[in-house]
Amino acid sequence: MTKIRAAVVDDEMPARSELTSILNEMEEVEVVAEFSTGKGFLEFLKKDSVDMVFMDIEMPVMTGIETVQAMERMSDEFIAVPRVVFSTGFAQFAIQAFDLAVFDYILKPYTEERVRKTISRVKQNMEELAENRKIGEIINAKNNFVIATDNKLIVLKSEEEIVLIKALQGKLQFYTTRGILESKLLLKDVESRLSRSGFLRTNKSFLVNINMVKEIEPWFNETYLLIMKHYEKEEVPVSRHYLKDFKSAMSII
Numbered sequence: 001m002t003k004i005r006a007a008v009v010d011d012e013m014p015a016r017s018e019l020t021s022i023l024n025e026m027e028e029v030e031v032v033a034e035f036s037t038g039k040g041f042l043e044f045l046k047k048d049s050v051d052m053v054f055m056d057i058e059m060p061v062m063t064g065i066e067t068v069q070a071m072e073r074m075s076d077e078f079i080a081v082p083r084v085v086f087s088t089g090f091a092q093f094a095i096q097a098f099d100l101a102v103f104d105y106i107l108k109p110y111t112e113e114r115v116r117k118t119i120s121r122v123k124q125n126m127e128e129l130a131e132n133r134k135i136g137e138i139i140n141a142k143n144n145f146v147i148a149t150d151n152k153l154i155v156l157k158s159e160e161e162i163v164l165i166k167a168l169q170g171k172l173q174f175y176t177t178r179g180i181l182e183s184k185l186l187l188k189d190v191e192s193r194l195s196r197s198g199f200l201r202t203n204k205s206f207l208v209n210i211n212m213v214k215e216i217e218p219w220f221n222e223t224y225l226l227i228m229k230h231y232e233k234e235e236v237p238v239s240r241h242y243l244k245d246f247k248s249a250m251s252i253i
Contacts, residue, residue, distance in 0.1 A: 004122055006029055006051065007034065007041060007082070008031060009034075019110050028123060039061070042067065045074075051122065087108060089107065158209075159211060164206060164236060167205040171184060172185055202236060202242050212229045213227075216250070216252075219238075223238050
């Protein structure tokens with residue numbers, strides 16, 4: 001059985017010990033790290049990873065909410081971003097916590113029943129993700145995309161090997177330097193993952209790597225057609241809705 005790797009971040013030793021003790025009683029969980037500060041946990045994520053973290057909200061210097069906000073900004077520096085479970089003694093933090101799309105929210109004092117409920121949800125989520133990683137599904141890891149084929153996993157450097165992504169008949173086609181691969185993911189989800197890697201939406205059906213643009217041809221109504229490296233015959237339209245962002249990204253005056 002693959003155990004859930006967990007970390008606990010809380011500036012109060014008694015609370016940290018109480019939660020760790022509950023987790024250690026669960027055979028499906030392994031507590032691999034404990035931290036008294038959010039900063040310490042952020043440094044840990046640069047060299048190791050966990051499946052989930054129990055994060056206290058009210059900590060000095062850097063609160064739990066500030067730590068999670070920093071995690072979002074620094075995600076490219078981490079091996080992986082864990083599921084966050086906020087913990088606090090005050091219910092009023094719940095709304096702000098869920099604005100950050102955290103996985104769960106637990107009120108102190110901890111109870112074994114409530115912690116087990118959270119662990120059960122994490123386990124189910126991990127199993128569902130594993131089940132969904134079938135042919136053509138894609139998992140993001142730092143600046144890589146891993147694409148599963150019928151007999152192996154293909155690791156792609158997003159900026160260097162993914163040329164463009166095209167939505168076609170309910171599927172995505174990834175045009176890569178190694179060929180065209182398919183995925184069942186949604187274009188909007190892929191766009192959010194690749195936006196920091198130089199990818200830009202040019203049309204409702206296209207997401208392009210701006211570093212792979214070979215030529216820009218004028219089209220009707222002052223729009224453009226793009227010719228991409230490696231796929232010169234694939235004309236990519238830039239619609240008026242995305243024209244301003246495209247010109248800015250390409251420094252077109």
